[in-house]
Amino acid sequence: MEITVKTLYGLEDVVAGELGALGIEGVEKGNRAVTFEGGREQLYGANYMLRSALSILVKVGGFYISSRDDLYRGALKIDWSSLMSENDTFSVTPVVNSPLFQHTAYPGLVVKDAIADHFRTRSGRRPSVNSAHPRISVNLHISNKEATLSVDSSVLPLFKRGYRKLQAGAPLNESLAAGIIMLTGWRGDSDFYDPMCGSGTFPIEAGLIAAAIPPGFKRDFYGFMNWRDYDSHLFMKVRERYNRRIRPVTVKIGGSDISMRAVRAARDGVIKAGLEGDVRINREDFSAPFNVNRSGIVLFNPPYGKRIVPDELELFYKSTGRVLKHHYVGCDVWILSGAAAAMKHLGLRPSSRQKLYNGSIECTLNNYKVMEGSFRK
Numbered sequence: 001m002e003i004t005v006k007t008l009y010g011l012e013d014v015v016a017g018e019l020g021a022l023g024i025e026g027v028e029k030g031n032r033a034v035t036f037e038g039g040r041e042q043l044y045g046a047n048y049m050l051r052s053a054l055s056i057l058v059k060v061g062g063f064y065i066s067s068r069d070d071l072y073r074g075a076l077k078i079d080w081s082s083l084m085s086e087n088d089t090f091s092v093t094p095v096v097n098s099p100l101f102q103h104t105a106y107p108g109l110v111v112k113d114a115i116a117d118h119f120r121t122r123s124g125r126r127p128s129v130n131s132a133h134p135r136i137s138v139n140l141h142i143s144n145k146e147a148t149l150s151v152d153s154s155v156l157p158l159f160k161r162g163y164r165k166l167q168a169g170a171p172l173n174e175s176l177a178a179g180i181i182m183l184t185g186w187r188g189d190s191d192f193y194d195p196m197c198g199s200g201t202f203p204i205e206a207g208l209i210a211a212a213i214p215p216g217f218k219r220d221f222y223g224f225m226n227w228r229d230y231d232s233h234l235f236m237k238v239r240e241r242y243n244r245r246i247r248p249v250t251v252k253i254g255g256s257d258i259s260m261r262a263v264r265a266a267r268d269g270v271i272k273a274g275l276e277g278d279v280r281i282n283r284e285d286f287s288a289p290f291n292v293n294r295s296g297i298v299l300f301n302p303p304y305g306k307r308i309v310p311d312e313l314e315l316f317y318k319s320t321g322r323v324l325k326h327h328y329v330g331c332d333v334w335i336l337s338g339a340a341a342a343m344k345h346l347g348l349r350p351s352s353r354q355k356l357y358n359g360s361i362e363c364t365l366n367n368y369k370v371m372e373g374s375f376r377k
Contacts, residue, residue: 052176064145095141155221183365190296258283314342325348336358
């Protein structure tokens with residue numbers, strides 16, 4: 001199978017590294033995607049184990065088109081009966097960048113007709129379209145004159161781990177959080193602390209990494225479970241193989257927030273993730289830091305200014321910089337921020353900077369080696 005792992009901008013190398021750790025070879029990196037060839041065992045393992053992925057697609061057909069009829073005929077030739085039956089429901093999600101179609105939704109309707117007609121000509125019956133809760137999710141991608149049809153083996157996005165029930169503010173995407181942690185180079189072998197943890201995504205994902213708990217451990221559904229060739233025994237074997245790697249957490253992992261509502265949400269997530277006793281969440285002001293081991297890392301995601309006026313945001317970042325210089329000397333500090341102008345007021349010079357996106361917000365992941373005195377000295 002030709003398999004495409006969808007991810008976020010800037011995490012392509014992380015996904016490639018995760019696939020390599022699973023023993024998957026022939027990985028090729030693209031834009032917000034990584035591809036490889038494999039069988040069902042690799043497909044099941046990737047869905048269960050990839051921390052920084054969003055979804056995993058399996059290609060079922062690809063062809064060149066110059067008209068609506070070409071798209072219909074190409075989709076009609078695919079053996080949809082090997083994937084689904086007339087009793088299934090399905091949806092088609094189009095991603096179209098082509099001068100052939102003025103309305104990007106229209107090609108999706110063409111493919112829906114082709115799938116329905118594929119079954120109607122064989123049995124006189126057709127599967128129903130259900131865009132909200134389909135059993136089979138089809139992805140259509142058209143770039144200029146090249147059309148690719150895939151089926152979504154995840155359906156429910158992979159960042160939905162199953163541990164988040166309560167939310168505080170705008171929670172960080174779990175796949176982005178895990179990817180950022182891996183970008184720092186942290187692998188659960190030193191202490192970890194998030195002093196502005198919100199609903200706790202960073203410390204919880206750090207706990208899962210440190211304990212080697214698969215990100216899919218709490219999930220009970222993947223799209224491939226509705227496919228006609230689903231092998232439940234093989235998936236159980238894959239799960240058991242990776243579950244045997246779960247280990248005790250031997251480092252300190254913590255987070256804190258000034259909001260009690262956020263602390264409650266974070267603590268709830270810690271319990272639901274099975275990390276009670278391994279991840280500590282406290283209600284604290286940023287200026288009263290957790291006891292950080294200087295061999296560990298500090299990672300946090302401060303406000304971007306969406307609900308703070310510019311002058312207050314500037315003061316907030318100045319204050320943050322002062323706290324870092326007074327309380328975090330010797331620490332490896334990483335900050336994800338979408339407030340580029342405000343970041344200049346930290347008074348710290350980053351040793352590295354990488355562009356990422358938190359939703360639609362362009363951000364940078366900045367690394368600071370906090371030292372005593374001025375940077376120049």
